[in-house]
Amino acid sequence: MLKQIIFISICVLFALVIESGAMKPIIIVHGGAGDISESRIQGKFDGVKVAVRAGYEKLMNGGSALDSVEAAVVSMELDENFNAGYGSVLNLNGEVEMEASIMWGQDLISGAVTLIKEFQHPISIARKVLTDTPHSFLGGNGAKLFALEKGFQQVPPESLISESAKEALNDFLNKGDDQRTEIGRKDEGGVGTVGAVAIDADGHIAVATSTGGINGKMVGRIGDTPLIGGGTYADDNVGGISTTDFFLGHGESILKYCLAHTIIKLMEGGLDADTATRQAVNGMTARLNNTAGAITLSKNGDVGIHFSSKRMAWAYVKNDKVYYGIEHDQTLEEPL
């Protein structure tokens, strides 16, 4: 009997050691919530799957969660199917003004940039703010000077403007306020803010979010995406969240509701990732009459995905499979 008890105790101890050991890395991305049209779905699927694989590859090669979320977002900043980097929507002057934020959950450090006009990858500049400055948020000319000092390559602002973004602004200017959506053309659906949440093998959590904002925005408008607690939040003790909103009301609602931080607080209070995400997104929609979407990972790698908009593109990699979807209650999968 004693032998049996000792044997069982050793087994339990062994299981606990394994359990507390290396965390299985995981990454989830989104490509924006909104009234996405049928014609945009394939491009969104392709883009989120490429991005999530880029982020997962970093994790598999020993990269940190920060490396992973940056790589995933960089991939979507190059893709005109998304409203970030190249393909960003335009302000009333016909310019891109991009913003991004990134956060590291080990010690809650963060970096954010806004009003970026001449750089391809706002998320990488935000990461430099996190690693190389005593500050959290740089905007406008200061962000530009900092990026140049750090060796980021300046590009002609026009090189970031897609045909679709130009048409969207023209439609917006011609049709007026009732046509105001993130890309402006209701018939085409949205290009979408992008975001990523990852947990690395050491159990550290990072989150990155990047956007061009909203089509036809006022010059100098700043939305939710670069705001810690609005668009982005990471805390190793709880989890990580990236949010997106798109239709009539835009990031302003996420900003007012501190959506990412609201989800964190609900999880801290004991809710699982999925319930917390659902409750906060629906709560924001009920309170502010606007839609939103969010992706969440708990510190244990549980996934939360919820959107009150018509669609939201998302993908995650777990146990060597890619899961993805864009409709409510849709989960597709394919081998990694």
Ligand code: ASP
């Ligand atoms: N965050 C964007 C904004 O600036 C909207 C979005 O997430 O799609 O309003």
